[in-house]
Amino acid sequence: xxxxxxxxxxxxxxxxxxxxxxxxxxxxxxxxxxxxxxxxxxxxxxxxxxxxxxxxxxxxxxxxxxxxxxxxxxxxxxxxxxxxxxxxxxxxxxxxxxxxxxxxxxxxxxxxxxxxxxxxxxxxxxxxxxxxxxxxxxxxxxxxxxxxxxxxxxxxxxxxxxxxxxxxxxxxxxxxxxxxxxxxxxxxxxxxxxxxxxxxxxxxxxxxxxxxxxxxxxxxxxxxxxxxxxxxxxxxxxxxxxxxxxxxxxxxxxxxxxxxxxxxxxxxxxxxxxxxxxxxxxxx
Amino acid sequence: xxxxxxxxxxxxxxxxxxxxxxxxxxxxxxxxxxxxxxxxxxxxxxxxxxxxxxxxxxxxxxxxxxxxxxxxxxxxxxxxxxxxxxxxxxxxxxxxxxxxxxxxxxxxxxxxxxxxxxxxxxxxxxxxxxxxxxxxxxxxxxxxxxxxxxxxxxxxxxxxxxxxxxxxxxxxxxxxxxxxxxxxxxxxxxxxxxxxxxxxxxxxxxxxxxxxxxxxxxxxxxxxxxxxxxxxxxxxxxxxxxxxxxxxxxxxxxxxxxxxxxxxxxxxxxxxxxxxxxxxxxxx
Numbered sequence: 228x229x230x231x232x233x234x235x236x237x238x239x240x241x242x243x244x245x246x247x248x249x250x251x252x253x254x255x256x257x258x259x260x261x262x263x264x265x266x267x268x269x270x271x272x273x274x275x276x277x278x279x280x281x282x283x284x285x286x287x288x289x290x291x292x293x294x295x296x297x298x299x300x301x302x303x304x305x306x307x308x309x310x311x312x313x314x315x316x317x318x319x320x321x322x323x324x325x326x327x328x329x330x331x332x333x334x335x336x337x338x339x340x341x342x343x344x345x346x347x348x349x350x351x352x353x354x355x356x357x358x359x360x361x362x363x364x365x366x367x368x369x370x371x372x373x374x375x376x377x378x379x380x381x382x383x384x385x386x387x388x389x390x391x392x393x394x395x396x397x398x399x400x401x402x403x404x405x406x407x408x409x410x411x412x413x414x415x416x417x418x419x420x421x422x423x424x425x426x427x428x429x430x431x432x433x434x435x436x437x438x439x440x441x442x443x444x445x446x447x448x449x450x451x452x453x454x455x456x457x458x459x460x461x462x463x464x465x466x467x468x469x470x471x472x473x474x475x476x477x478x479x480x481x482x483x484x485x486x487x488x489x490x491x492x493x494x495x496x497x498x499x500x501x502x503x504x505x506x507x508x509x510x511x
Numbered sequence: 512x513x514x515x516x517x518x519x520x521x522x523x524x525x526x527x528x529x530x531x532x533x534x535x536x537x538x539x540x541x542x543x544x545x546x547x548x549x550x551x552x553x554x555x556x557x558x559x560x561x562x563x564x565x566x567x568x569x570x571x572x573x574x575x576x577x578x579x580x581x582x583x584x585x586x587x588x589x590x591x592x593x594x595x596x597x598x599x600x601x602x603x604x605x606x607x608x609x610x611x612x613x614x615x616x617x618x619x620x621x622x623x624x625x626x627x628x629x630x631x632x633x634x635x636x637x638x639x640x641x642x643x644x645x646x647x648x649x650x651x652x653x654x655x656x657x658x659x660x661x662x663x664x665x666x667x668x669x670x671x672x673x674x675x676x677x678x679x680x681x682x683x684x685x686x687x688x689x690x691x692x693x694x695x696x697x698x699x700x701x702x703x704x705x706x707x708x709x710x711x712x713x714x715x716x717x718x719x720x721x722x723x724x725x726x727x728x729x730x731x732x733x734x735x736x737x738x739x740x741x742x743x744x745x746x747x748x749x750x751x752x753x754x755x756x757x758x759x760x761x762x763x764x765x766x767x768x769x770x771x772x773x774x775x776x777x778x779x780x781x782x783x784x785x786x787x788x789x790x791x792x793x794x795x
Binding site for chain 1: 520521523525526528530531532533534553554555556558577578581582610625626627634638639640641642643645647649650651652653656657658661663664667671673675683685687691717718776777779781783784786
């Protein structure tokens, strides 16, 4: 840690702990059925939870209705208002999206007593956690939090970030995950020297290949990569050695990560043409 | 919800619930003091928690040591191994970063019994939540999760995303947050018609201004913006009306969001010059 790190350590604070909560097959209660509730339901379906929705039918947003109809495998719907503490039984998370602030606060208090993580829409000081704008591409999830400084800004940041992505990152990550599993089959075990070697090989591979190269890998090519790489002194083969298309790395890095900005390019073309023309006219 | 939405609703799943956990003044236990523990401590200091670190001094990473020295206001350090369930008393979150998998599992089980959220480094199936790569810029926090498919990929995605940011987003968000607070003072209350109007005005403003425009706002200009805008029929003034520098929006949008790619621009310039030269030679 140098001087920069030291001053950074002293300045840390003012943020949240951003985490990927695991809700696979857990039970989540959503109280309310309006637009915000429909967004909550979408986020929770992403995480493979079972959802209980409690809300009178009259207040259901069309999207909430459709989720209830389409995902009966995951959502159990109760057409009634919130009744009391018994509605919290067996729940692993509670989300309220209600106009009634008094009821929201009451549900939060009851959840806290039972140590159930809880979020109350629009009442930040009552929340164990906040939601943020999200980008999803297969196994890749990106969350943008402004720590309560305006949801609109989060969605503008989202647009900026999306410009930096090629749209093939999710596929590449899936392939890397499959490759890691195959590697673990060849060199099993948790932690230890082998674990470190495995991690080092994967990390060197990810650093030396372009992300998009991984999208070309299929089952056969993955085995070949492990045969020619890991099994031969743990070297890292180049994509070409596996017969993947040879790419101009420098160019691809420039073009794939940043979308080609049309305007500056046209401007540069015109500037080049003008420069050449005036140079030639001058010489003549 | 149209056909696209419907098929999306049916396909949701396989992810996590990304959230910004609020740990302000909560108590977090970190068992272990190695490199991973030092990363955990950094994340938790960001969220303004009190941290208890339990680890024999011999195993402390230099960064862990420095955090303990520099942030005695937040970290209480116990130079010993984990003792037993009494170490979990009063904790709101537990993080283990140990080589001893057996002990990690034991701590997780005890935490679960007490309904304390828990993360065990390197043992994903035991975790209530995962960490991911992060970008921080003041109030802006971005998290990248690959849902367990390789931390290296998350950090490559981080590099891609950073290319799309101007580095002034955090400042802009801070200013927008301050403006919102000022607006709330003028039009107080939670929810209701006024709440919706406030939200609509802020949202229109954020959509019509460039993000970087907000960085120019100071206290006086914010008041002027509210006087000339919100207080006059809730209109949204242009940045120029407040005397902010007139900007070429189309250009700035192109240049600020995507960093100028040098190589394609030079290429276009040369192409332009060549085109002009050959055109002129041909005509001659």
